[in-house]
Amino acid sequence: MTDVSEETETPTARRTGWAAALAGVVAGAAGLAAAELVAAIIAPGASTLFAGGAAVIDAAPRWLKDFAVETFGTADKAVLLTTMAVVIAVGAALAGVLELRRPPWGAVVIGVVGAIGAVLAVLRPDATVLWAVPSGVGVAVAVLLLRSAIRRLVPESESEDGAATMDRRGFLLVTGAAAGGTVVALVAARLLSAGSTAVRAARETLRLPAPRTVAPPIPSGADQAIDGITPYLTPTMDFYRIDTALRVPQIDPASWSLEVSGMVERPFTLTWDELLALPLEEHYVTLACVSNEVGGDLIGNARWLGHRISALLDRAGPHPDADMVLSRSHDGFTAGTPLSVLRDPARPCLLAVGMNGEPLPVIHGFPARLVVPGLYGYVSATKWVTSLKVTTFAADQGYWTPRGWSARGPIKVQSRIDVPRRSVAAGDVTVAGVAWAQHTGIGKVEVRADAGEWVRAELADTVGPDTWRQWHVSLPLAGGDHTLEVRATDAAGRVQTDEPAPPAPDGATGWHRVSVTAR
Numbered sequence: 253m254t255d256v257s258e259e260t261e262t263p264t265a266r267r268t269g270w271a272a273a274l275a276g277v278v279a280g281a282a283g284l285a286a287a288e289l290v291a292a293i294i295a296p297g298a299s300t301l302f303a304g305g306a307a308v309i310d311a312a313p314r315w316l317k318d319f320a321v322e323t324f325g326t327a328d329k330a331v332l333l334t335t336m337a338v339v340i341a342v343g344a345a346l347a348g349v350l351e352l353r354r355p356p357w358g359a360v361v362i363g364v365v366g367a368i369g370a371v372l373a374v375l376r377p378d379a380t381v382l383w384a385v386p387s388g389v390g391v392a393v394a395v396l397l398l399r400s401a402i403r404r405l406v407p408e409s410e411s412e413d414g415a416a417t418m419d420r421r422g423f424l425l426v427t428g429a430a431a432g433g434t435v436v437a438l439v440a441a442r443l444l445s446a447g448s449t450a451v452r453a454a455r456e457t458l459r460l461p462a463p464r465t466v467a468p469p470i471p472s473g474a475d476q477a478i479d480g481i482t483p484y485l486t487p488t489m490d491f492y493r494i495d496t497a498l499r500v501p502q503i504d505p506a507s508w509s510l511e512v513s514g515m516v517e518r519p520f521t522l523t524w525d526e527l528l529a530l531p532l533e534e535h536y537v538t539l540a541c542v543s544n545e546v547g548g549d550l551i552g553n554a555r556w557l558g559h560r561i562s563a564l565l566d567r568a569g570p571h572p573d574a575d576m577v578l579s580r581s582h583d584g585f586t587a588g589t590p591l592s593v594l595r596d597p598a599r600p601c602l603l604a605v606g607m608n609g610e611p612l613p614v615i616h617g618f619p620a621r622l623v624v625p626g627l628y629g630y631v632s633a634t635k636w637v638t639s640l641k642v643t644t645f646a647a648d649q650g651y652w653t654p655r656g657w658s659a660r661g662p663i664k665v666q667s668r669i670d671v672p673r674r675s676v677a678a679g680d681v682t683v684a685g686v687a688w689a690q691h692t693g694i695g696k697v698e699v700r701a702d703a704g705e706w707v708r709a710e711l712a713d714t715v716g717p718d719t720w721r722q723w724h725v726s727l728p729l730a731g732g733d734h735t736l737e738v739r740a741t742d743a744a745g746r747v748q749t750d751e752p753a754p755p756a757p758d759g760a761t762g763w764h765r766v767s768v769t770a771r
Contacts, residue, residue, distance in 0.1 A: 269349055272348040272402060275398060276346065276349065279397040279398035283394025286386075286437055287300040287389060288300075288301070288386070290386040294382050297376055298387075299386060300369035302498050303369060304368075309496050320332070322543070348398060348401075352406075359398060362394050362398065366390055377582075397430045450504050451504055455619075460528070460605060461532055464532060467536055468715055471713035473713035478684045480684075482685070482686050485555065488610070497636070503582055510564075510620065512642075517568070519568060520567065522564070530559045530563070534556070535602065536556075536716065537554070537556055537600065537625045540629065542628035544666075546752070547765075548760075551688065557605055558605055560602065561622065561624075562595045562596070564603065575592070575645055576645045577591055578643050579622055579634040581637055586649075588648060589622075603621075604617070604623045628662075628758075631652075631659070657758070665746055667723075667738045668685045669764050671683065672736075673766060678770040679770075681768075682726055683725050687723055694742060696740065697741075699727065702734055710725060712724075734768050749761050
């Protein structure tokens with residue numbers, strides 16, 4: 253026999269459950285907002301959300317990192333933060349329901365999550381015990397609001413017909429005030445991000461010294477007048493960004509310094525003013541990410557301004573047994589670069605401070621980063637760099653090496669078809685794109701249609717072997733579907749392999765193929 257009272261109480265219980273879930277979400281959001289506000293005052297890196305996100309990035313297996321970059325590209329961090337927000341919201345909703353039905357376990361869950369956030373924050377590079385404070389404040393705010401809201405969902409009395417009544421008005425006031433406070437706290441956190449504001453102001457007012465060695469002018473024939481082809485010089489706003497920094501480090505140049513240490517005779521520390529007083533050089537260098545798929549766009553060419561890393565190493569006097577330099581970023585990322593590459597007099601390896609005629613953008617490493625021709629970025633292009641440790645590959649590893657990537661990352665010969673894509677008019681069709689083999693240079697590019705004979709493309713001019721080159725060729729295409737392929741040969745005679753391989757562990761290989769329809 254069915255209990256009639258249970259039937260009449262079920263809708264009310266269901267509504268109360270949804271209200272408890274809402275209370276959990278609002279309380280969780282308010283707690284995170286409070287933590288962000290406190291972190292803006294103490295240190296942006298102490299943020300509970302960003303400390304947790306950084307831990308996820310560090311712990312992510314290689315296959316997941318590859319999937320994220322391949323699927324989302326430079327939007328991978330936004331996707332991570334969105335996913336975390338959804339997970340936190342669901343968890344907070346469950347905590348609200350749990351607090352209603354099994355108090356105080358909902359508050360306990362929030363406390364445990366906050367404690368984990370505090371630990372993760374304290375474990376971040378350069379963290380202090382104060383970095384635990386934002387998480388602590390966030391937990392306190394979330395728990396107080398949650399318990400206050402849930403208390404108003406518990407029946408206080410019975411109405412004249414015997415039904416349980418709740419303080420609905422009080423519940424709405426608590427959750428509404430919490431939601432409003434969340435918005436205010438987030439806005440205040442944004443306004444109080446003094447570090448970000450100071451860094452932005454410092455960069456905008458900075459005037460870099462003129463280079464003592466000026467980059468040669470770009471030849472007039474380096475940019476072909478072909479619609480859709482990648483420009484020789486990548487605009488700064490279009491330059492790819494792949495790194496492990498969930499929150500971009502904000503470093504005031506006045507407080508920046510570079511420590512050169514390790515297996516050296518004369519360790520030293522370089523300040524910002526001392527760096528700008530050194531001879532600066534300009535060079536065009538194409539950088540590429542090891543995660544770049546065949547035909548991908550995680551590559552760009554820019555004009556960099558900086559001081560020769562070899563000069564810094566000579567000043568320090570590396571030990572004869574040293575064979576690697578471990579560079580470290582402000583956010584804890586490390587890269588292991590062959591010492592012989594950094595000391596190669598023919599290779600313009602720079603401690604860079606400028607990009608395309610302006611100070612480095614913050615997202616690209618302001619105030620200083622490494623630029624090394626011929627190596628993938630994961631072993632060379634450390635942004636927000638703060639130290640160079642001369643060491644050995646046997647003694648130290650860069651960030652990605654223990655995660656399954658090769659310890660040394662020389663860039664492989666690659667080429668890409670930019671045009672045409674999809675549909676073209678039948679007849680003579682212009683096929684064009686870019687090819688690269690940094691520090692060696694491109695010697696030849698060939699294109700073919702439908703696995704036919706290779707046709708040699710015309711190479712555009714270039715500044716030198718450290719940048720990519722445009723190429724183009726005209727192919728006759730009859731009506732119908734066609735497959736275009738490209739391969740490059742570097743200046744040393746090495747032909748781009750057709751053997752397909754994924755980016756891991758040392759760079760993708762294979763020929764870029766494009767399917768088009770001639771009409």
